[in-house]
Amino acid sequence: MTTDHRWTTPITADLLRGVVDLETTTRGLLPHRLTVRARRQIPDDQLAMAEAQPSGVRLVFRTRATTIELDTLPTKRVYQGFPPPADGVYDLLIDGRLAAQASVSGGNVRTVTDMFTQTSVLAEGPAGTARFADLPAGEKDVEIWLPHTEITELIALRTDAPVEQSPPSRRRTWLHHGSSISHGSNAGHPSAIWPALAAAAGGVELVNLGFGGSALLDPFTARAMRDIPADLISVKIGINIVNSDAMRLRAFTPAVHGFLDTIREGHPSTPLLVVSAILCPVQEDTPGPLAPDLDGGRLRFTATGDPAERSAGRLTLTIIRDELAKIVQQRAADDPNLHYLDGRDLYGESDYAEFPLPDEVHPDGAGHRRIAENFARLAFGDGGPFATKTR
Known part of the structure; x- marks a missing residue:
């Protein structure tokens, strides 16, 4: 992790879109795509894992930053007997266009031992950082799309320029x-x-x-x-x-x-x-x-x-x-x-x-x-x- 960033912005619901609920964890925030009430009624690990994978969830903000770091704790899914998948991808969009990508190594690993029952075992691992450098200068709208197949706990957002909340979207x-x-x-x-x-x-x-x-x-x-x-x-x-x-x-x-x-x-x-x-x-x-x-x-x-x-x-x-x-x-x-x-x-x-x-x-x-x-x-x-x- 670098130390030359002067701004750390708290990650709050105001910076997130595509999320249904946020769970506070010991490390940060865990985005969910089902409500608390719905999660209490989930009958299997398959859906419990899927709804916590942040498909379509993204951080959205305005900034002049040219370097952005996002600390996360990923939980990666591996099927026993199959080759491990590549690390999940974080997409950074500027003004709606893909501008950079990053991944976070390490993290937790959930190994599914039975594809039919989705029985699994969890091995805990360290948090990591998705780093985006050499971004264009000037004010810009930034979106960071989280990996759609990795459970992702959000820990910290650091930048080399202030971050502002984007105005509420007027889109449908x-x-x-x-x-x-x-x-x-x-x-x-x-x-x-x-x-x-x-x-x-x-x-x-x-x-x-x-x-x-x-x-x-x-x-x-x-x-x-x-x-x-x-x-x-x-x-x-x-x-x-x-x-x-x-x-x-x-x-x-x-x-x-x-x-x-x-x-x-x-x-x-x-x-x-x-x-x-x-x-x-x-x-x-x-x-x-x-x-x-x-x-x-x-x-x-x-x-x-x-x-x-x-x-x-x-x-x-x-x-x-x-x-x-x-x-x-x-x-x-x-x-x-x-x-x-x-x-x-x-x-x-x-x-x-x-x-x-x-x-x-x-x-x-x-x-x-x-x-x-x-x-x-x-x-x-x-x-x-x-x-x-x-x-």
Whole structure:
């Protein structure tokens, strides 16, 4: 750590965007993407870990600083038997454009010993510093996007010039809920996950409730969304329901209705977009559960269910898309601000041919860009459900 910085700025909620709740720890502040009440009802370590990974969370401030240091304590996830991932990336944006990147080595390491139960062991480690130097001189708007796949405790912000709170954003707030793809799986860095790219294209403030493995129509997530201020809301439903084999069609339909009913209790007329899963060939017509396959040393996923059991209510992506379209059509008669988007319009057969899914489930960086481009066009573009209304 350097010692020539004259300003240490307390990290407070006023400097953060995209966060739902802040927990005070012995070291600093831990951003959360679910409310305290919701966190108390989480039934598994998978979601507890995912919601504490700050996908879409960023520090936002104005400064003339040319050197910025952010002390953090990361908690990194490693799967036993798999190569450890690279350190998470911190993106620094200046006036909305990516200007620098950094990582923090060390930190805690949580090793997942069972991918199905998410059983894990934690080894504690030291805090570290994300350092950005040689930044352009002059007054500028700075955003530091936190690593989307590392739990990140915020400890200290140091600069070589004063930091000022940015004025409150006048942009609309987009609240999005989805699975690991919305969380950012396989995206190269945090401002390049598809919801972040789509938010930038749409000129909105993102609150990302994309939770790896955990878009399961949980009532506590719906209640959290009900209570979070938002101008635009989307829910991406399907892939986790299928790949976890969480429910049958009989339970799925009322669960969707209940999820939407709860959101509408707090947002009765907010534009609400229901999005089905992107194309995922292994789960289109084969039920879950999904299983990892390390054949050849490369991680891939395969569906293990029996397609013959579809007639008994086992779910596939094809069945879920059909059901979601029916649900939205039924409800839209009394809810003109409810809309449906087929996920294959975001990433379909032609996209799969151009940008195949490396592990058969999650898109790579190019896939995230394609999804973002299509979402921006279909949702924020002219005639889209999130288009800016003109008077």
